[in-house]
Amino acid sequence: MTKNTWSLASLVERGGIYYNVSGSNPQELLAGVIELLPPVPSLDPKELYREILEREALMSTGVGRGIALPHPRNPLLGEEGGGATKGGDPLVSVIFPIQPLDWNTHDGSKVHTVFLIVSSSAKQHLNTLSKINFLCQQEKFYSLIKARSSQEDIIAAIREAEASWAGTS
Numbered sequence: 001m002t003k004n005t006w007s008l009a010s011l012v013e014r015g016g017i018y019y020n021v022s023g024s025n026p027q028e029l030l031a032g033v034i035e036l037l038p039p040v041p042s043l044d045p046k047e048l049y050r051e052i053l054e055r056e057a058l059m060s061t062g063v064g065r066g067i068a069l070p071h072p073r074n075p076l077l078g079e080e081g082g083g084a085t086k087g088g089d090p091l092v093s094v095i096f097p098i099q100p101l102d103w104n105t106h107d108g109s110k111v112h113t114v115f116l117i118v119s120s121s122a123k124q125h126l127n128t129l130s131k132i133n134f135l136c137q138q139e140k141f142y143s144l145i146k147a148r149s150s151q152e153d154i155i156a157a158i159r160e161a162e163a164s165w166a167g168t169s
Contacts, residue, residue, distance in 0.1 A: 062103030
């Protein structure tokens with residue numbers, strides 16, 4: 001797929017949805033999740049973890065309503081060489097912690113859903129963040145993630161939303 005054809009649904013399919021992930025704090029949860037991710041050529045899991053923690057140190061990625069969007073500060077996959085991703089494809093993993101976690105959210109909510117984002121470019125990253133943010137504001141989708149619905153239901157809801165967006169653009 002080219003950089004412009006990554007739908008959020010395809011990013012989640014690539015990154016996976018993980019249920020009841022252990023960790024008593026964001027660092028432990030993220031360390032565990034990174035071990036579960038599909039392999040990304042040229043991306044060292046330790047580097048990914050370090051980059052995510054560095055970004056988290058700047059400002060919490062806990063956005064409120066029980067949602068966190070951890071990601072490296074800069075895209076780690078790069079777009080050198082004619083726009084093709086270097087080292088692998090972007091992904092989004094949806095993680096449901098075994099218990100809600102303190103994530104220093106602006107509204108004080110404990111995080112029940114984590115969207116881990118690994119991007120290939122700043123543009124793709126912002127586009128992905130925007131889609132996730134919009135979806136999480138929709139009560140139908142928010143109810144799905146709050147209830148830890150099945151992977152099939154979550155991806156189907158994302159596809160449905162993306163199809164409706166395509167019809168309005």
